[in-house]
Amino acid sequence: MDREEMKSVENTENSATTDVAYEVPSVALAMSILKLLSRYKTQSCTLTEISKRTHASKTTCLRVLRTLARGDFIRYDKVSRCYSLGAYLIPLGNRASQMVSGVSEVMLELPRLAEKVGETVMLLERLPEDAVIVLAKAAPSSEVARADVSIGQLFAGLGGAFGRCFLAYDAPSAWRKHWMKMTATGDRVAKMWSSQETFYEALETTRRVGAAVSHGEMAAGFSSVAVPLFASDGSVALVLAVLLLTSQYQEERGKAMIRILQQTAERWRGLF
Amino acid sequence: MDREEMKSVENTENSATTDVAYEVPSVALAMSILKLLSRYKTQSCTLTEISKRTHASKTTCLRVLRTLARGDFIRYDKVSRCYSLGAYLIPLGNRASQMVSGVSEVMLELPRLAEKVGETVMLLERLPEDAVIVLAKAAPSSEVARADVSIGQLFAGLGGAFGRCFLAYDAPSAWRKHWMKMTATGDRVAKMWSSQETFYEALETTRRVGAAVSHGEMAAGFSSVAVPLFASDGSVALVLAVLLLTSQYQEERGKAMIRILQQTAERWRGLF
Structure with a gap:
């Protein structure tokens, strides 16, 4: 990163953090999926349901789901073909409540x-x-x-x-x-x-x-x-x-x- | 999504969920950042520190950080210019422990x-x-x-x-x-x-x-x-x-x- 680019990063860091233009769609989708799975009614969803409710394609959802599953942020049950919240969120939430x-x-x-x-x-x-x-x-x-x-x-x-x-x-x-x-x-x-x-x-x-x-x-x-x-x-x-x-x-x-x-x-x- | 594509999605869904080829790099980076900020030693980091420790460019990190901040998964403190875990992780972790x-x-x-x-x-x-x-x-x-x-x-x-x-x-x-x-x-x-x-x-x-x-x-x-x-x-x-x-x-x-x-x-x- 050269000096100019560096400066531009610093400037954008100081501007409002709510600027949608700077969003990474797949990270936003990952958060939407976690929020969806944290509701009681939708705590266990198939790929089709997740794709429908997040308005994202199945292919995109699947890639995000896989990535989240690797980090144990979510779990996939092969029998029911459903995704649900993963155990790693438990210590993460606990740390957040301390920090x-x-x-x-x-x-x-x-x-x-x-x-x-x-x-x-x-x-x-x-x-x-x-x-x-x-x-x-x-x-x-x-x-x-x-x-x-x-x-x-x-x-x-x-x-x-x-x-x-x-x-x-x-x-x-x-x-x-x-x-x-x-x-x-x-x-x-x-x-x-x-x-x-x-x-x-x-x-x-x-x-x-x-x-x-x-x-x-x-x-x-x-x-x-x-x-x-x-x-x-x-x-x-x-x-x-x-x-x-x-x-x-x-x-x-x-x-x-x-x-x-x-x-x-x-x-x-x-x-x- | 046509039938062929559909079938391919279903097939990949059944294969090992640990296949790195299907990872979304920005989602993996988001998880790495959350893990980094959940350690006591690195619970509060600047953009530069996060970029160094995650081996991702500042520009990429900043976009992921902004997206996470919008969902209150992380927080940005303007005075210290540091990022730390956000409050939304608390109820999320709580839900995970119930689910x-x-x-x-x-x-x-x-x-x-x-x-x-x-x-x-x-x-x-x-x-x-x-x-x-x-x-x-x-x-x-x-x-x-x-x-x-x-x-x-x-x-x-x-x-x-x-x-x-x-x-x-x-x-x-x-x-x-x-x-x-x-x-x-x-x-x-x-x-x-x-x-x-x-x-x-x-x-x-x-x-x-x-x-x-x-x-x-x-x-x-x-x-x-x-x-x-x-x-x-x-x-x-x-x-x-x-x-x-x-x-x-x-x-x-x-x-x-x-x-x-x-x-x-x-x-x-x-x-x-």
Whole structure:
């Protein structure tokens, strides 16, 4: 690599990392396949299914699948002719949870927080394309039936109290874009809000109060109380939320939960 | 895709999945980068370091890194200009541990097994190129200092009691190849065996007894007791092992451990 080329690499490294033009299609396909196989409904797929769902040719899929299988990122079962996640992802995920700044500290404290709140608590991350994923969760040790969620659960859109905690800190232009997208797709969340104004007000309140509460927004019967976790640069790194049954939500209890979550978030500020 | 092409895809799908000719170089590079960033020593690397260690050009690395960053498989820190593992791997690894056949059941039982044995127990997987990786581990709840290992720890070669539990069930041609490789590289394990014959005898014993014991083979001062976990087709799927200090190993205790491990392995037979 000569000096000119070198300089160009350095320049592009500094520009936005979200530029699709710099994507390697086969690596993007590999990630799509892993995401597909990480959903319960599609945890075991044939080559044909993978090709259909990823909109890539069978030949291309097969080559990517083989490469992933060699590294044990996925497995191929000769009898069922199905692909599924591979065991190498287990230690890789474990290492990530130790190495991603702040996450391991927070994960260690989640069980204690769940005991304190008396409900399931979750640590959520925002993914590209307006999705939210459960990074970690903890449930209190009581024997009562309660709301639960699994690690890796994806929530499409930025709905619910936790989605709002991410969206509220975006620029208002992102709010507008999000509202238009929701109404265009007839999204469940859009139907929960009588108008664009009430939706904006909810986002403004979330931003002012630094917390959000939602009832039945992501799924009927479930409520959520959420607070943002700030990075040292002031951006929202993750969201900390409580998941509970709407029938067990009372306003006083909700306020107490927000207080606990916010105290915790304050202690964790800048960890990420 | 026409019928001919289809047929060719199906045929190649059935042939060995280890054929390098079918690899997609950028996907292989993506996996190498993730593996590199999952080691403690190289958990945070600049583009230059990644390019050097993966033997790929900066331009190629940058494009792969960008693609991985978009999916949150890795993260880029603008201040340090370093790449590290991304948070999306956490839920992905979690899903894999639930979905990889048998692993979640086994992981749930490991803590109880550790209590029973009184030492750290590990679940190990064989990776391509003769390495063994710790998929899961559990330590007993006593407060005594003990041997420990971290999840994701890689052991090169197929040494130690656990490596021998994998190698013993390979064809003798693989034994010979392994012995030649070890002696050629002046491997620690080769030095532990006075001759090729004693090494073969140890493998034959492992195969006959269905268990292995090693002292100081992977690291001085550490002993290991291991048994193979068989898949329903009779192949060795994983290895279950106890890690302890050689100074705390006594033959009677070792025999008791083998008994416990073998009873557990028998219960788990065919789970994988």
